[in-house]
Amino acid sequence: MAARAGVPETLLVTGFLGAGKTTFIREHLAPMLAAGGRFAVLVNDFGEVRFDGPLLRRAGLAVVEVEGGCICCTAGGHLLDALHRIRSELAPDLLIVEGSGLADPWPLLEALHAEGFQVLGAPCLVDALAHARLRDDPLYLRQIDAATLLLVSKASLVASDALDAVKRFLAGRRPAAAVRILGCDDAGLQPLLSSAAAATQARRPRVHSAAERAWAWRPAGLPSLAALLDWLRTEPDIYRVKGVCQFAESVTPLALNWAFGHASTMAVAQDDPGALTFLGPAAGPALQRRLPACIAWDAGDLADDAPLPAGAFDRRPGIGYVHGCAVTELDAAEALLTFCDPLAAPLGLVVDAALQSLAAVVTGARVRIVLTDHRYATLRAAAARLVAAGAQRALVLTRSASAEVVASHFGAERTATFTPACCLQHTAVALTGLDARRAVALIDLLAGGGRAPAAGPDPSSIGGFCTPVLRG
DSSP states (O other), X not given: OOOOTTOOEEXXXXXXXXXXXXXXXXXXXXXXXXXXXXXXXXXXOSSSSOOHHHHHHHTTOEEEEOOSSOTTTOSSTHHHHHHHHIIIIIOOSEEEEEOOTTOOHHHHHHHHHHTTOEEEEOEEEEETTTHHHHTTOHHHHHHHHTOSEEEEEOGGGSOHHHHHHHHHHHHHHOTTXXXXXXXXXXXXXXXXXXXXXXXXXXXXXXXXXXXXXXXXXXXXXBOOHHHHHHHHTTOTTOOEEXXXXXXXXXXXXXXXXXXXXXXXXXXXXXXXXEEEEEESTTOSGGGGGTSOOOBOOOTTOOOOOSOOOTTOOBOOTTEEEETTEEEEHHHHHHHHHHHTOTTSSOEEEEEEGGGGGGGGGOOSSSEEEEEEOSOHHHHHHHHHHHHHTTOOEEEEEXXXXXXXHHHHHHOGGGEEEEESSBOOTTSSEEEEOOOHHHXXXXXXXXXXXXXOOOOOOOTTOTTSEEEEEEOO
């Protein structure tokens, strides 16, 4: 892949919803091109919940996301700004553009040529599982018509005669493009990626797909993944579901990728319960009434002592946990006071940087305090510093899911949490309600009450000690 001097090279990866574009880039394309120089990925998700970009970043790829719109609809505005920024700031040897599942390839090709990129090829992912349903969709056909290489995904999920029908259709529809079965014909794939340069074409009227409706669902409780997948089998007008959500069956949030009956999940680290985007003709607020009910808890119901998932975000008023058992808030508060006994093993305090004023009231025995944000790298560094400083226990006053990172360093039995919701019920103590008033009262009580407050922490010390030692 050798472009003209000073002209960046580009591959435009297209494919309908759920065809496997992000997986192809992450698992096939990126390793294949890793030795060929620096490359970046331009990606855009259809709908308001970001999904593909974070997954590619977790694979270590340089990702630029188009903000505030969908590159399936326009070749101007944010797309051109992103292309200009990529050329001027990143200057990659190769740019991979991942169009959304509803992207019309022709405006994208025009924009790339106009911005000075040399388009080497336009591989298109074709979902063997969804082909029969989509073969008459005008946008699906336009993606195939623009392809320089057709890669059939999910071939193992269909019968051999159905797969043969897909190959015959593609060969008849786009005879100029090679057809390969992804996962079977990969050995000679790299030369085909740029064997036929993608051409621009006279501007055509925008075509529309029945799948262009999107709706984001932010569940109020814990949905069951199994129940959701069973329900989706009864909804032919939902083509795709993707996003990150905490499910009842998992102890951490899961990235869900469902398309045309096939689902995959991956555990991810996230600080909130997340959301799912539904795509298809039936996507809209009316789905809310048909979705399976979420698992919820009645306020004050302490009968169920079964362990809850780490991301369950139990927000029941008056609830607490002691070593995994649900107790009243008062019992949890008393257990927390016992846990924070200054005569016990050295205690470290992890405080949300947004609540830095809380640290000013800690005036008790030697306590190591660290301010932190919600990035996992910062949390890991903060916990590691506390351990290195000799802290043997940790009290976490930060966002719920962040506590899990600290607990992984100290162990659940040596970690207590005072967070907006009980996220880690199996810790030594879990108490809810991290509003400033209650948190200050708690820390002041732990510090011995009426002593003069210590100097406030340095707000620039994110990830480091806000003060070496606070003394009474």
